[in-house]
Amino acid sequence: MAKINGNEIRPGNILEHNDGLWVAVKVDHVKPGKGGAFAQVEMKNLRNGSKLNERFRSADKVEKVRLEQKDQQFLYENDGMLVFMDNESxxxxxxxxDILGERRPFLQDGMTIQIEYHEEEALNATVPQKVTCKVVETEPVVKGQTAANSFKPALLDNGVKVMVPPFVGQDEDIIVNTETMEYAERA
Known part of the structure; x- marks a missing residue:
């Protein structure tokens, strides 16, 4: 593992601190009028989700951890546990x-997702950025409604509600951006 200075911490970095693995959520570099500069870092524990605010001076050394990323295929769900298979072994x-958080409804059978490991422990999982879903319920198209930024609510087959443009109808497949939870394009 690489040691970095406290002023080199960036959001998204994974740090080993206080015998835990933390992801830097927010980093503010502060230069007070008196004394040395420091980085005020808001961190989230990757194992239990707790948060911590910590100050790191530029002379402080912290362990930067690299997580190994593996693509794995989703097989099925069993008693609140998701079963994945490594495509190579x-x-x-x-x-x-709950490892997927609010992105859980976008997980589909056979989908390949990225799981991040630290040594042999799985810490994080992310669904693909764009997922195809079917619109099961939305308002019908109103003829003549051509306002540039008009959107209407739609219920997807996975139970998620998104705003869609007026031309999208019921039973149509659309692509949803899973990071912003918004309509991206027609499928």
Missing amino acids: YEQIELPA
């Missing part, structure tokens, strides 16, 4: 369903 692992 065909090994199966179980992870709690």
